[in-house]
Amino acid sequence: MINDTIAGVSTAVGNAGISVIRLSGPEAFSIADKIFKGKHSVLEQKSHTIQYGKIISNQTGEVIDEVLLIKMEAPRTYTREDVVEISSHGGYTIASALLSLLYSNGARPAEPGEFTKRAFLNGRIDLSQAEAVMDIIQARTQRVSRVAVKQLEGSVSNKLNEIRERIITLLSDIEVNLDYPEYDAEEITLAQAGKETASIVIEIDNLIKSFHYGKLLREGMEIVIAGRPNVGKSSLMNRLTRKNRSIVTDIPGTTRDTIEEYVNIKGIPVKLVDTAGVRETSDQVEQQGVERSIKAISDADLVILLIDVSQGFTAGDHELLNKVLMENKPYILCLNKTDLVSDRQLIDETLNLYPDAILMSVSEDKGIDELEERILGFATENRQDIDNQVLITNARHESQLKKAKEYLESAYKASVSKMTLDMVALDLKAGLEELGKITGHHADEDVINAIFSRFCLGK
Numbered sequence: 001m002i003n004d005t006i007a008g009v010s011t012a013v014g015n016a017g018i019s020v021i022r023l024s025g026p027e028a029f030s031i032a033d034k035i036f037k038g039k040h041s042v043l044e045q046k047s048h049t050i051q052y053g054k055i056i057s058n059q060t061g062e063v064i065d066e067v068l069l070i071k072m073e074a075p076r077t078y079t080r081e082d083v084v085e086i087s088s089h090g091g092y093t094i095a096s097a098l099l100s101l102l103y104s105n106g107a108r109p110a111e112p113g114e115f116t117k118r119a120f121l122n123g124r125i126d127l128s129q130a131e132a133v134m135d136i137i138q139a140r141t142q143r144v145s146r147v148a149v150k151q152l153e154g155s156v157s158n159k160l161n162e163i164r165e166r167i168i169t170l171l172s173d174i175e176v177n178l179d180y181p182e183y184d185a186e187e188i189t190l191a192q193a194g195k196e197t198a199s200i201v202i203e204i205d206n207l208i209k210s211f212h213y214g215k216l217l218r219e220g221m222e223i224v225i226a227g228r229p230n231v232g233k234s235s236l237m238n239r240l241t242r243k244n245r246s247i248v249t250d251i252p253g254t255t256r257d258t259i260e261e262y263v264n265i266k267g268i269p270v271k272l273v274d275t276a277g278v279r280e281t282s283d284q285v286e287q288q289g290v291e292r293s294i295k296a297i298s299d300a301d302l303v304i305l306l307i308d309v310s311q312g313f314t315a316g317d318h319e320l321l322n323k324v325l326m327e328n329k330p331y332i333l334c335l336n337k338t339d340l341v342s343d344r345q346l347i348d349e350t351l352n353l354y355p356d357a358i359l360m361s362v363s364e365d366k367g368i369d370e371l372e373e374r375i376l377g378f379a380t381e382n383r384q385d386i387d388n389q390v391l392i393t394n395a396r397h398e399s400q401l402k403k404a405k406e407y408l409e410s411a412y413k414a415s416v417s418k419m420t421l422d423m424v425a426l427d428l429k430a431g432l433e434e435l436g437k438i439t440g441h442h443a444d445e446d447v448i449n450a451i452f453s454r455f456c457l458g459k
Contacts, residue, residue, distance in 0.1 A: 002025065002081070002118060002121065002122075003025075003026065004025055004026075004027075004108055005023060005024065005025025005026060005027040005028050005031060005106065005107045005108070006023070006024055006025055006107060006108055006109070006110040006111075006114055006115070006118075007021060007022065007023045007024075007031075007099060007102040007103065007107040007108070007109065007110060008021070008022060008099075008109065008110030008114070008115070008457050008458040009021055009022075009095050009099065009457065009458050010022045010085075010115075010458035010459065011090070011458070013092060013095075014090075014091075014092065015090055015091050015092075016090030016091070017089075017090050018087050018088065018089065018090050019087070019088050019089070019090045019091065019094065019095040019098075020085055020086070020087050020458075021085070021086045021088065021095065021098050021099060021102070022083065022084070022085050022086075022110075022115060022458060023083065023084040023085075023086075023102065023107060024077070024078075024079045024081045024082070024083045024084075024110075024115055024118060025081055025082065025107070026081070026082065027106055027107070028081070028082040028083060028084045028107075029042050029043055029071065029082055029084065030042075030043070030106075031084075031102060031105045031106050031107050032069065032071075032084045032086070032102075034058050034105045035055050035056060035057065035058055035064075035101050035102070035105060036053050036054070036055060036056075036067075036069055036086075037053050037054050037056050038051045038052060038053025038054070038069065039051065039052075039053070042069065042071060042084070045069075045071045046071070047071055047072060047073035047076075048070075048071070048072055048073075048076070049070070049071060050068050050069070050070050051068070051069050051071070052066070052067075052068055052069075053066075053067060053069060054066055054067065055067055055086070055088070055098055055101065057101060058101075058105070059104070064088075064094065064097050064098060064101065065088045065089055065094050065097075065098065066089075067086050067087060067088045068086070068087040069084060069085070069086050069087075070084065070085040070086075070087075071084055072084070072085075075122075075124075078115060078116075078119055078124070079115055079118040079119050079122060079124070080118075080119065080122035080123070080124045081118060081122065086098065110457065110458065111452075111453075111457075112452065112453055112454070112455045112456060112457050112459075113134075113451075113452035113453065113454070113455025113456070113459060114452065115458070115459060116130050116133050116452065116455060116459055117130070117448070117452040117455075120440060120448075125152075126157050126439040126440050126441075127438065127439055127440030127443055127448070127451065128151065128156045128157050128160070128394070128397065128438055128439050128440075129151065129152050129154060129156075129157055130440075130451070130452070131151075131394055131396075131451060132148050132149075132151035132152040132156075133152060133455075133459065134454065134455055134456075134459075135147075135148035135151065135218060135393065135394075136148040136149060136152065137456065137459065140220065140262070140264070140269040141217075141264045141267050141268065141269050142267065143217065143267030143268070144217050144218065144267070144269065147214070147217055147218075147391055147393060148393070151391075151393070155390050155391075156390060156391075156392070156397070156438075157439055159207070159390045160435055160438055160439055161439070163200060163203055163204065163435060164432060164435050164436065164441075166196070166200055167200060167408075167428055167431065167432045167435075168432065170193060170196050170197070170428060171425055171428050171429065171432070174193065174421050174422075174424065174425045174428075175425070177421065190415045190416075190418060190419075190421065190424070191415070193411075193415045193421065193424050194412055194415030194416050197408055197411050197412040197415060197424075197428070198412050200408055201405060201408050201409055201412060204401055204404060204405045204408065205405060207390065207392050207401055208392065208398060208401050208402060208405065209381075210389060210390065210391045210392050211391075211392040211393070211395075211397075211398040212381060213379055213380050213381065213391060214391040214392045214393035214394075215393065215395070215398075216268060216301070216379045217267075217268065217269070217379075217391070217393055218393040218394070219269075220262070220268070220269035220270060220271055221268060221269075221270055221271070221301040221302060221379065222270075222271045222273065222299065222300050222301050222302075223270055223271070223272055223273065223300060223301065223302045223303070223304060223375065224273045224275055224296045224297055224299075224300040224302075224303050224304070225237055225272070225273065225274050225275060225304045225306060226275050226296075226297055226303055226304065226305055226306070226320060226324070227305060227306035227307065227308075227317075227320065228308070228314070228316045228317060228320065230308070231306045231307060231308040231336055231337075232306055232308065232336040232337060232362045232363075233274055233275065233306055234259075234274055235362045235363065236274075236304070236306060236334075236336070236362050237259065237261070237272060237274035239362055239365070239368055240263055240265065240272055240368070240372075241261045241263050241272060242263075259273070259274040260272070260273050260274075261274075265372050265375050265376070266372055266373070266375065266376040266379075267376075268375065268376065268379050270375070273296050273300070275296050275297075294323060297323065297324060297327055297329060298327050298329075300329060301330075302329070302330050302331065302332070302375070302378055303324050303329050303330070303331040303332070304331070304332050304334060304371070305317075305320065305321060305324060305331050305332070305333050305334065306334050306336050307333065307334065307335050307336060307350070307357075308336060308337050309335035309336065309337055309338055309341055309346060309347055309350060309359075310337045310338075310340040310341050310346070312346050312349070312350070313349070313350050313353070321333075330378060332358065332371065332374050332375070332378075333354050333356065333357040333358070334357065334358045334360045334367065334371060335347065335350055335351075335357050335358065335359050335360060336360045336361065336362055336367075337361060337362075337363075338359050338360065338361045338366070338367075339361040339363060339364050339366075347359065358370050358371055358374065396438070396451075397438050400434050400435065400437050400438045401434075401435075401438070403431075403434040404431040404432075404434035404435045405431075406431075407427045407428070407430040407431035407434060408427065408428065408431040410427040411424045411425075411427035411428050411431065414427060
């Protein structure tokens with residue numbers, strides 16, 4: 001039972017049109033009533049209504065601000081506690097004065113994420129839904145936001161609960177057979193247990209596989225544009241970012257350092273890195289740029305390898321491709337400057353070696369759409385309906401799913417090895433517990449505290 005009342009600013013710190021101060025807890029209404037003067041007292045105000053009034057210090061009688069006050073009675077609130085939200089004029093001074101009044105009248109400062117933590121502890125949302133709240137706040141593209149909203153609505157929770165129910169049903173059937181053999185219950189065999197367990201493992205494995213795309217959506221991906229000097233890397237960077245971020249000249253070696261820009265490509269948040277041209281050079285400054293380019297390739301999730309096809313596939317291009325292959329990095333090969341090729345044989349010879357290469361002319365805006373589609377295909381692993389699937393976007397969830405899968409695979413092996421049903425049940429119970437840690441059914445207090453400590457104040 002939570003017995004205290006917390007207060008915090010739920011809007012960003014700084015000058016703004018309004019600031020929203022939130023109170024939650026058993027004394028929210030009485031504390032607000034001490035400092036709010038309107039047509040009605042807060043105690044008499046109807047639930048889920050807004051009232052205009054003034055915040056007046058009950059210590060000095062000074063008017064602090066004119067505000068709008070929303071009263072919401074439990075349990076129809078975000079935290080399932082009594083909640084008051086006060087909309088004051090924006091700015092640090094007013095918000096600080098208002099909070100000081102609330103603290104002096106019995107509220108305490110809310111910890112980061114404590115409002116959402118109370119929503120979890122009071123059963124309004126589970127742990128995976130609580131984590132989705134922070135994902136919504138931090139979303140950098142609409143696609144990321146849509147996935148986070150679906151998780152908040154219960155897409156992940158519902159799927160996990162379906163899987164947990166299947167395991168619970170299987171366990172209950174096994175327990176009946178083991179503990180009450182004299183009853184006329186349908187006997188479950190090792191073969192039946194193994195078949196159902198194998199089916200559940202497939203469901204969990206599909207969720208684990210979705211993390212590739214979910215992680216890229218949530219955290220973004222790093223794409224490096226690499227190539228020899230003057231093959232069009234900076235021009236491509238400018239085209240993908242829709243602005244002149246990189247300097248473009250006909251002089252090889254113009255880009256001496258990596259240039260980074262965050263962009264949205266087909267709904268995927270991307271850190272795009274334009275690198276210095278990779279070549280042998282005696283220029284010490286350019287050499288440092290080349291070394292940083294090679295390191296950027298090593299750190300990238302995906303490499304766009306740009307070739308000037310008007311010069312053919314040179315020894316320098318082969319050397320750079322080998323560096324990418326040695327790093328075991330996925331890459332997209334782009335044959336740029338096709339508009340300068342008079343002999344089609346140059347293009348055909350390269351395509352014979354690399355049939356997946358994209359024909360491109362950055363200056364004429366050709367091949368850009370195909371490149372962006374290829375980037376999306378890499379992120380989604382070419383799944384057709386990824387947006388309507390349940391996605392795992394959280395590394396904690398993936399880790400717990402893998403642990404659960406290991407226990408369930410062990411249960412399956414026990415069944416096919418003709419071990420006893422009680423041995424199968426032990427692994428099923430362990431797998432069930434690991435799944436429960438995702439939604440909070442079996443989560444440790446330290447894990448819960450660590451999750452909410454990453455939230456912003458006021459949420």
